[in-house]
Amino acid sequence: MEDGALSANSAAPEAARPATDAAIGIFGGTFAPIHHGHLRLALELRERLGLSQVLIVPAAQPPHRLAPEISAARRLSWARLAIGSEPALAVDDRELRREGPSYTFDTLQELRYEHGANKPLVLLLGDDAANQLHSWHRWRELFELAHLVFVERPYEPPAPARELTAFLRGRRALGVAELQSRPAGLWFAASIPPLAISATRIRQLLAAGRSIRGLVPDAVIESLTTEDIRALTHDEDPAQD
Numbered sequence: 001m002e003d004g005a006l007s008a009n010s011a012a013p014e015a016a017r018p019a020t021d022a023a024i025g026i027f028g029g030t031f032a033p034i035h036h037g038h039l040r041l042a043l044e045l046r047e048r049l050g051l052s053q054v055l056i057v058p059a060a061q062p063p064h065r066l067a068p069e070i071s072a073a074r075r076l077s078w079a080r081l082a083i084g085s086e087p088a089l090a091v092d093d094r095e096l097r098r099e100g101p102s103y104t105f106d107t108l109q110e111l112r113y114e115h116g117a118n119k120p121l122v123l124l125l126g127d128d129a130a131n132q133l134h135s136w137h138r139w140r141e142l143f144e145l146a147h148l149v150f151v152e153r154p155y156e157p158p159a160p161a162r163e164l165t166a167f168l169r170g171r172r173a174l175g176v177a178e179l180q181s182r183p184a185g186l187w188f189a190a191s192i193p194p195l196a197i198s199a200t201r202i203r204q205l206l207a208a209g210r211s212i213r214g215l216v217p218d219a220v221i222e223s224l225t226t227e228d229i230r231a232l233t234h235d236e237d238p239a240q241d
């Protein structure tokens with residue numbers, strides 16, 4: 001794979017045993033609602049990259065999309081229900097405790113401060129997010145704070161902007177072990193067994209009055225109120241398939 005491409009690395013996975021001083025994964029999103037595609041991504045990458053834990057970080061005010069009608073507090077509580085007692089994952093509510101747009105730069109800066117200069121931090125991004133990375137607040141500086149791992153997503157081919165491709169040149173990690181050897185500055189493309197689930201489709205199914213069982217953790221489904229469903233489906237076209 002050439003530098004600059006975001007397609008998955010085909011090399012055999014290296015053994016990646018999480019150590020207490022191992023890298024931490026950071027996985028942000030709107031999570032409206034959180035679904036099994038999110039959870040599998042976090043769990044697969046934790047094992048593959050040897051991360052000690054993956055932090056699920058719901059955005060309070062996503063800078064790149066209209067604020068969802070459903071509140072950040074509800075999205076946060078679903079994230080907590082979804083991970084349950086799974087020790088590999090933790091929900092981080094810092095973006096709800098900040099004012100203003102939820103910039104990933106601010107989140108990584110806080111985590112860098114808390115964990116010190118030497119701790120490897122790894123930001124996990126699906127391809128649709130990676131394709132927009134060049135428009136993120138202070139995006140180049142994200143690499144001063146963390147490594148970035150791009151993850152294949154069904155129906156979202158990698159299409160990095162030209163300025164991102166140019167920036168990535170020469171920064172690609174040769175393997176997952178290299179991510180653990182430095183605190184920040186590298187990128188890596190990872191593939192996971194694909195799950196073609198999106199929150200958009202879940203909202204469309206809800207709008208059509210259809211089942212979302214199997215797409216969303218049961219604990220989340222059981223907590224949905226009529227008001228949640230109204231807020232989630234506001235502005236959403238019902239699924240037609």
Ligand code: ATP
Binds near residue numbers: 037041127128198
């Ligand atoms: P929506 O359909 O509302 O855009 P979403 O399902 O994409 O929602 P987000 O909260 O926007 O969920 O995504 C958070 C992160 O999870 C993004 O980096 C996105 O690429 C990734 N992601 C979401 N679903 C999947 C999936 N099925 N496979 C891989 N990555 C995913």
